[in-house]
Amino acid sequence: MLLALLRTPSLAPTTAWASTSEQAIDDITTGSEQQVQRLGTGDGEQQVVALDGDAAQAVGAQEPPSPAAKTAGTVARVLVGVTAAGIAIASGIASLLLF
Numbered sequence: 001m002l003l004a005l006l007r008t009p010s011l012a013p014t015t016a017w018a019s020t021s022e023q024a025i026d027d028i029t030t031g032s033e034q035q036v037q038r039l040g041t042g043d044g045e046q047q048v049v050a051l052d053g054d055a056a057q058a059v060g061a062q063e064p065p066s067p068a069a070k071t072a073g074t075v076a077r078v079l080v081g082v083t084a085a086g087i088a089i090a091s092g093i094a095s096l097l098l099f
Contacts, residue, residue: 065073
């Protein structure tokens with residue numbers, strides 16, 4: 001089986017690296033040099049502010065939404081659902097009438 005695979009031209013080892021020509025590396029010269037310029041004012045230093053270790057990990061208690069917020073969320077969900085249903089029904093009717 002292995003001999004049959006090696007006789008296949010696409011699977012047989014080739015010496016393509018031996019037949020390639022030499023490659024030359026040429027320098028590319030540009031018309032102008034690149035410059036690095038500082039943006040902003042100051043002496044180029046960054047200010048680092050240390051955080052308090054306890055404050056960085058502090059997590060506050062989550063307050064449950066008020067009854068008014070719950071009602072507003074429910075009303076918004078119902079309005080989005082009714083609007084989506086209206087658009088779906090209208091597009092269905094329009095496709096039946098136009099085609």
